[in-house]
Amino acid sequence: MVRTTIACSHCRKLKIKCVHEGSPPCQNCQKKGRTRSGECLLTGPELKRKRMPDTPSGYIDQSHRNIRSTLADTPPTQSSELRVLINGNYEKGFAVDSKTVMAALRIFSSKFPEFRFVHLPTLSKSIQSIEENGRLKFLQRTSSEGSPVHMLCASIVALCLPIMHEMSDVSSPETFASFARDCVSIASPPDLLTVQALLTLSMYEWGMGNGYRAWMYSGAATRMMQSLRVMVHVASLLSVEKEIHNRTLWACFIMDRLVHCGKTQPFALSVYSMETHWPTSEDDFAFGESSGNAPLTNEERGPLENMESDMNHYYGILVRGFDIWARILSWVVSGGRRLPGMSLPENHPWVAGSRWKLLYDELMAWRNRQDKRLHYPQASLEGHSALGTAERFAYLNLIYFVSLLFLGREYLRFIPTPESEPNGPVDPPLLPLPAPPGWWQDRADEIFTSAAHIASLIRELEDANEPLYTPFPGFCAFSAATMNLYVSSFPRMNLDRNHITPHAINKNIEFLVKFGNTWAMGKGWWVTISHCKQLYQSARQDHSQFRGRTREDFSALEYSIHDIRGQPPTIGDYISPEVTVDDIEITSTTTNNETAAALSLQELSGFDSTQQTNVTQDDAGANRDWSQTWPLWGEQDFIPFAIEGVPFDYNMPLGEL
Known part of the structure; x- marks a missing residue:
């Protein structure tokens, strides 16, 4: 038996060897029981084309005609x-x-x-x-x-x-x-x-x-x-084909963590079950060479062991970083400090072995194992821009800063008073034991420094004509903007250690405007930013209207702050679609003559304080407006379901259902 250019359609479709004696059925069809007349037809090739020499089969177009x-x-x-x-x-x-x-x-x-x-x-x-x-x-x-x-x-x-x-x-x-x-x-x-x-x-x-x-x-x-x-x-x-397969598998790993969004469903891939090696160096991949297979991760050898530290091994560092970030986001969105048992003394965030401390220590270990030239702002973006690695450099630092921001924000007071200082959570569940001296102050500094660094990284990329108008950097810019707006309204929450200027905050917001004009996911973030700004300004100007409120009164707004998918809310009576960057322009927090924003809290929430003077009614109205009428877009556990239990996608045309 010989292999010829004559093959049956079944073998040709499966791209396998068609072995026959020159007449049907071929060996494969015999095994499959396709022995009747007409079930195995031997034909010549559909086209004649010259195969490119030394081209890995993974990229050859087998069906072009x-x-x-x-x-x-x-x-x-x-x-x-x-x-x-x-x-x-x-x-x-x-x-x-x-x-x-x-x-x-x-x-x-x-x-x-x-x-x-x-x-x-x-x-x-x-x-x-x-x-x-x-x-x-x-x-x-x-x-x-x-x-x-x-x-x-x-x-x-x-x-x-x-x-x-x-x-x-x-x-x-x-x-x-x-x-x-x-x-x-x-x-x-x-x-x-x-x-x-x-x-x-x-x-x-x-x-x-x-x-x-x-x-x-x-x-x-x-x-x-x-x-x-x-x-x-x-x-x-x-070698190059192996690495293409390997990196495609790691890309599946990263994308699984990006779109997982911290929901209750488990990750599709575990770092301990990848059954592959870490990505090779960028130089070796570019030249189609093998740099040797880095050891596999297992239960005894953690992901950070044997991690290469320089930019040439960027992808391996990035994979590990996204894994840490995804687990931080998953913990926060699933309940964070409000999960059962998290207020017990052994689970206080400063205690070794607590969930928060384990995530924090792993993030710090990932950061410390990197070459110092990968650390912003100690290493400049301009240097990496000259080497053509500015975007990769930015990604590694964005992962680090947004992870710090989410970890610290979990214990941050949601609506402080103008005089509030960082001292841990004030909403249930409270922590029965006091933190070590200076611990909350250090966390506040990490949060707001991270937010400022994210904003400056994004701005420097634009100044270098290498902007990152892509989904993950957009989410980082959005997360930074919420915290930059927060500290501009409540500077005592960082002990007046302002790391970002009003001009820089405006640039942060302008980036999000441009991002929203590029990607639909940014439109939902823009609405959330507008609400945060109005809420923080109102709480600073007259905190009495928020007396007795807790984080639970703003659960939907908080969810939208955590929403990495940027699912836009339904624009209705409680949300103005006309807010522009000028409406939320930042001015110095020291002035007493700050211009009021175009939309007041009452206008945004659909309730008029002049008509509701009773405190109880006022509380109930704001609670209703901020937590119940705010749409929980993208929330798979609560959003309407369309067909056979499939979560409804608000952007999907009805005809596609």
């Missing part, structure tokens, strides 16, 4: 519609200049450090092998006929177009995203490029405010990657 376009001379625009004749039928599609795709790939590699699985030399060869006259043609085919390379390129272009402002004449991001979605088939045999496309689509949907879609795409990518690693003998792959 030679096509004859009726548009012999396509106008040299960035993107244009076309009609292509295939097997006697015309199919609609669109063409894009290959330079646009390559520009998107470069943006993808620099602006989305979460995804370090693209090996640019390899993928570039695959794109060159399928382009025609310098253009890529995206045909609207079914998923069974879709090209893996086209699918991945479409998802990457969709993700990067919102931040590629110089490509305004290219088709909309949704055009590319829709094409990629149509190509994806989770029922087909697993494919590495499909996994990468699913991950990219997950990030795109997250940015567009479709949290449920993002979660589902991320889960599908993870399951497909797990299946692929079972079916593919990774040890037989080339």
Whole structure:
């Protein structure tokens, strides 16, 4: 028996060797019981194409077909519609200049450090092998006929177009995203490029405010990657192919933690069950070489052991950082200090072995194991910008600062008085034992210093013309803004140790305005920022109206502050859609003549203090307005359900239900 170019459709679809004697059935069909006439048809190859030499199979387009376009001379625009004749039928599609795709790939590699699985030399060869006259043609085919390379390129272009402002004449991001979605088939045999496309689509949907879609795409990518690693003998792959597989698996790990959002469902991947090695160095990956497999993590050897410390091993550091951050967020959102038993003496945050202290110590160990040149502000962003590593440098520091912010904020007083100082929680459950001297003051300094550093990092990236208008940095900027607004209204909560100027806070807010104009997820954060500003200003100007209130009275607002998905609330009578950056401009906290904001607390909450003079009625009204009428967007435990228990996505068109 010999292997020939003649194969049956079943073997060709599964991309396996078709062994036969020259007539049907082949050996595979015999095993599957397809022995009747017509069930195994031996045919020649569908196309003849030259395979690029030394190109890893993970990026080779196996389903591309030679096509004859009726548009012999396509106008040299960035993107244009076309009609292509295939097997006697015309199919609609669109063409894009290959330079646009390559520009998107470069943006993808620099602006989305979460995804370090693209090996640019390899993928570039695959794109060159399928382009025609310098253009890529995206045909609207079914998923069974879709090209893996086209699918991945479409998802990457969709993700990067919102931040590629110089490509305004290219088709909309949704055009590319829709094409990629149509190509994806989770029922087909697993494919590495499909996994990468699913991950990219997950990030795109997250940015567009479709949290449920993002979660589902991320889960599908993870399951497909797990299946692929079972079916593919990774040890037989080339060095660069092995690392592409390895980094794609770690990208699944990171995305699982980004869209997990601290909900009660467990992580899809555990660091102790990855069954792979840590990512290799960036230099070795770029040149397709192996730097040796870093030891696997297990129960005896923690994730931080043997962690390389320099920027060349950036991805391994980032993976560990996202794992720590996700567990911090999960603890906070699931209840944090209000979880059962957390107020017991052995669980006080300064006690060794408590949940808070374990997370804090792990975060500090991760930070201390890094090269000092990775620490902002001791190391300058300008230096990394000169080396082309500014975005990676920023990501590592954003993870650290936002983690510190969330850990410390959990014990911060939600609505202090103008005279309040950091002294621990004042709402139940209280801590029965006092903290060590200076402990609360140190935590306050960490919180507000972290918020100031996040804002300055974001601003310096913009000044260096390397802005990060991507989902995770956007969330960090949003989290920093809430704390910067807080300390500007209550400076005594940091003992007047102001780390950020009013001008810097305004720049922080202006970034969020631009971010909201780029990504839908930012619109929900903008509404939350507006409410926080009004609330803090009102509490500072007249704290008597908040007498007797506790954190529980603001539970929905607090949830929105923690919401990493940025699901926008329903704009209604209690929320003004007209708030602009000028309405919440920050002025010095020392002036007594601060201009009132455009919307008062009463206007925002739908209640008029002039008509409700009774304190009890006032309390009940504010409690109702701030906790019950504020929509808990994105909350899977409480939001309405659509079909068969699937959480309702407020951004999903009704026709898609």
